[in-house]
């Protein structure tokens with residue numbers, strides 16, 4: 001358990017950024033293997049998350065709302081939904097999940113196309 005609230009918040013911001021960006025870049029039409037990889041990633045992420053209190057609570061969230069891995073939009077919408085559950089618990093404002101589409105750009109879009117530029 002991280003004792004320092006600032007460190008815990010920084011870890012959380014970084015973690016959510018990685019999660020939401022991963023969902024935003026997940027294939028629109030994933031293979032079975034890609035869907036299973038995302039499901040495993042989310043469960044292992046929860047299991048290994050360094051803030052013990054956070055991991056424990058997030059485990060309960062995952063039991064109730066298992067990761068949605070059938071498409072990019074399903075994953076992104078699910079990610080937004082579960083982050084809002086955590087927001088609510090921490091008395092933070094709810095995020096408008098209709099805006100999730102534009103919110104997470106990794107700067108790595110069109111890697112292939114940009115090679116020539």
Ligand code: FAD
Nearest residue numbers: 009012013015016053054057058079080081083084086095
């Ligand atoms: P954050 O919640 O970190 O969000 C960062 C940014 O993401 C926001 O500024 C906003 O732009 C955007 N955002 C907000 N909501 C959403 C959403 N629903 N969908 C998409 N984008 C959004 N901290 C604790 O103290 N106790 C806990 O039990 C706890 N559990 C956590 C569990 C997990 C799995 C994670 C990843 C973090 C957890 N945290 C917990 C940390 C906490 O969620 C915050 O990350 C931290 O408090 C910093 O909050 P913040 O206000 O900077 O914004």
